[in-house]
Amino acid sequence: MPNPLLVLGNKAYSSWSLRPYLALKTAGIAFDEQVIRLYEPESKPEILKFSPAGKVPVLVDDAVAVWESLAICEYAAEKYPDVGLWPAKPHARARARSIAAEMHAGFMALRRAMPFNARRTQRPITTDADTNADIARIAQLWRDARARFGADGAFLFGRFSIADAMYAPVAGRFRQYAVELGPVCAAYVDAVHALPAMRQWIADGTQEPWFVERFEQV
Numbered sequence: 001m002p003n004p005l006l007v008l009g010n011k012a013y014s015s016w017s018l019r020p021y022l023a024l025k026t027a028g029i030a031f032d033e034q035v036i037r038l039y040e041p042e043s044k045p046e047i048l049k050f051s052p053a054g055k056v057p058v059l060v061d062d063a064v065a066v067w068e069s070l071a072i073c074e075y076a077a078e079k080y081p082d083v084g085l086w087p088a089k090p091h092a093r094a095r096a097r098s099i100a101a102e103m104h105a106g107f108m109a110l111r112r113a114m115p116f117n118a119r120r121t122q123r124p125i126t127t128d129a130d131t132n133a134d135i136a137r138i139a140q141l142w143r144d145a146r147a148r149f150g151a152d153g154a155f156l157f158g159r160f161s162i163a164d165a166m167y168a169p170v171a172g173r174f175r176q177y178a179v180e181l182g183p184v185c186a187a188y189v190d191a192v193h194a195l196p197a198m199r200q201w202i203a204d205g206t207q208e209p210w211f212v213e214r215f216e217q218v
Helices: 015-027 043-048 069-079 090-105 108-113 129-149 162-176 183-194 196-207
Strands: 005-008 032-035 058-061 064-067
Touching: 005 015, 015 069, 015 162, 015 196, 058 069, 064 069, 069 090, 069 162, 090 129, 090 162, 108 129, 129 162, 129 183, 162 183, 162 196, 183 196
Parallel strands: 005 032
Antiparallel strands: 005 058, 058 064
C-alpha cells in the first residue's frame, strides 16, 4: 500500500501545514508530501483536487481525505496508536486536547500581527493590547503544562505530542519576532526548534523561490 500523501502549502508561510507535518515526521510515520504554491490564481483549483474545503493541509490516505490540521493529527493518532501522539494518562491527554483545540480556534490577534515566515530575520515589532494578551495566554498555557505534566521531557507534556505540533508555529513566531519570554517558555521554544522536522521545515521554507510581499513586509 502506498504511503499517505500530505498536501501542504508554502513552507515559508503555511503554519497550518507545518502542524501535521511535524506530528507525522516526529512520530516516525511515513508519508509522501506535495507542496502547492498558495496565494496564486491556480492555488485553489489545485487544492480542490485533494480537499473539498479548498484549503491545505490535507492528508490523502488511500480513499480517505482528511483536512484541517487538528483532524489530520487526530487521524494519525488513531491509526498509529503505538507512536503516542497524545499523552498516555487521561488527565494529561484531556489537557493536551484542550490546549490544542484552543490553539486551533483562537489567538487571532497574534496570527494577524505576526504572520509565520520561516525566512524572516529575527526582529521585534510593536504589538497591541490584543496581541499581548494572546502572548500572555499562550505563555500561561505553556508554563502550566510544563509544570504539571512536563517532567519526563522538554515538551509541554514531557514527550512530544500533538499539542506541541499545534503550538510549534507559535514557537516559530516568537523566535521570528523576537518576543521576550521567561525561562520556561524560552526553553520550550528552543526544544521545538531543535526537532529535526522543525529544522527541515524551516530550511525548506527558507529555500523556496516563492515570495508573498505582504508577509515579507511585516
